[in-house]
Amino acid sequence: MIAKLIAPALRPIFDRVVAGQRITDADAMQLYGSNDLNILGAIANVLRERKNGNVATYIHNQYINYANHCILSCQFCAFGAKKREAHAFEMTIGEIVAKARAGLKLGITEIHMVGGLHPSLKGEWYLELVSRLRALDENFFVKAFTAVEIRHLAFRIFKKTIRETLEMLREAGLCAITGGGAEIFDQEIRDQICRGKETADEWWDVHRTWHEMGMRSTATMLYGHIETTAQRVGHLRRLRTWQDETGGFTGFIPFAFEAAGARPGVLQNIRHVTAFEELKNLAIARIYLDNFDHITAYWVSLGLPLAQQALNYGVDDLHGTIMEEKIFHMAGATTPQQQSCAALEKAIREAGREPMQRDTWYRRIAPTWHKPAPELAVA
Numbered sequence: 001m002i003a004k005l006i007a008p009a010l011r012p013i014f015d016r017v018v019a020g021q022r023i024t025d026a027d028a029m030q031l032y033g034s035n036d037l038n039i040l041g042a043i044a045n046v047l048r049e050r051k052n053g054n055v056a057t058y059i060h061n062q063y064i065n066y067a068n069h070c071i072l073s074c075q076f077c078a079f080g081a082k083k084r085e086a087h088a089f090e091m092t093i094g095e096i097v098a099k100a101r102a103g104l105k106l107g108i109t110e111i112h113m114v115g116g117l118h119p120s121l122k123g124e125w126y127l128e129l130v131s132r133l134r135a136l137d138e139n140f141f142v143k144a145f146t147a148v149e150i151r152h153l154a155f156r157i158f159k160k161t162i163r164e165t166l167e168m169l170r171e172a173g174l175c176a177i178t179g180g181g182a183e184i185f186d187q188e189i190r191d192q193i194c195r196g197k198e199t200a201d202e203w204w205d206v207h208r209t210w211h212e213m214g215m216r217s218t219a220t221m222l223y224g225h226i227e228t229t230a231q232r233v234g235h236l237r238r239l240r241t242w243q244d245e246t247g248g249f250t251g252f253i254p255f256a257f258e259a260a261g262a263r264p265g266v267l268q269n270i271r272h273v274t275a276f277e278e279l280k281n282l283a284i285a286r287i288y289l290d291n292f293d294h295i296t297a298y299w300v301s302l303g304l305p306l307a308q309q310a311l312n313y314g315v316d317d318l319h320g321t322i323m324e325e326k327i328f329h330m331a332g333a334t335t336p337q338q339q340s341c342a343a344l345e346k347a348i349r350e351a352g353r354e355p356m357q358r359d360t361w362y363r364r365i366a367p368t369w370h371k372p373a374p375e376l377a378v379a
C-alpha cells in the first residue's frame, strides 16, 4: 500500500529499507532533498516498528547542572560563563544531593548532570559528588558529563588517561556518560562554532573507551546552523561506523540550534529550522542509523506537540521529565522546564503509540511515578 504512494525516485531506498539493507550516503542526500515528508516518515516507520513495535518510551529523570563556569567560549553556547559574569553559578555538593533526594522521592530513576569545563574544582569534588549521588539509591542511575568534560577531568584535573579517569568515575558510581558536545563532527564547522573543543576522533575516543569498559552512552547532533547537508550526512556516517565497532550507543538525539543565545560571530541571525525540517531530520536519522535501536525526540527543543508528531516520523522515545532544563532555556528555548510522566504518556497515547517508562539504558521498566508525592516538590 505505502509502496504504491512512493515516488519512483525514492522507491529503491524504500525497497532497501524493507529488505533490511543499509542505505548509502547518496541515498541520505536524496532523502534530504525530498519534500515528501509523509513518505519519509513512512519509510522511517518501517525501521521504527521493526525495532520497537508500537511502543514509545520516556524516562523519569531530573537534570542538574552543577556549575556553568567554563574555560571555553563556544559560539552557540549561552550556558557557559566566566566566573565574573552575572549568569555564572556553581552548586555545592550538598545542594545537588538535596535536589536529587527530592527527585528520588518523586520516583525519578536518573540524574542527568553536565556542567562547563570548570577551571578550579578539584578531582576529589567530582568523585565525591558522583559517589554521594549513587549512594542515595542502589537502583539510581547517575548519568553525567559530556566527552569534553571527561577530557577536561582527565588531562587538566586528574592528570590521568581517559581510561583511568573513566574507571575512577565508574568506581565512584558513574553509570552512563551523556552524548553532548558532538555538535557537527566536521572540523571545518567545529573550528567556527566551538574552537578549542575536542575533535570528532577525540569525542569518539571517550565514548569508545567507555563502551570497551562494557558501558553505554548516547550520541547527539546540533544541527540547523552553518552546516551543509553533506556535513550532516557525514556526522551520521561517523556515528554509524562507530556503532558498528562497539554497539555501545543506546540512542541518537538530534537538537536544532537556538540562535537567540549565540555569541557575536558566525551564528548570529540564523533562522530556527522549521518543524518540517525537524521531522525530516529525525526520519532520515532513523533510516540511516540502522544500527541504533532508538531515536529520541528532545521535546525541550522541539516542543511536546512536535515531539509527539515525531513518534510517527521514526522516533520511539520522548526524553524525559527533566524537571529543570537550563542549557536550551538560557539559549532562548520557550518550551516548558519540565514534563510530568502523565503528560508524556498522554502525548504518546494520542499519537497512537503504547507508552512505557524506560531506564537510562532504554530498558523498559515498570512505572516508578505512581507514588504519593506529597510535600516533596523539587525546588
Ligand code: SF4
Pocket: 070, 071, 072, 073, 074, 077, 078, 079, 080, 115, 116, 117, 148, 194, 197
Ligand atoms: S558548550 Fe560546553 S564547553 Fe562550550 S562554552 Fe558551553 S559549557 Fe563550555
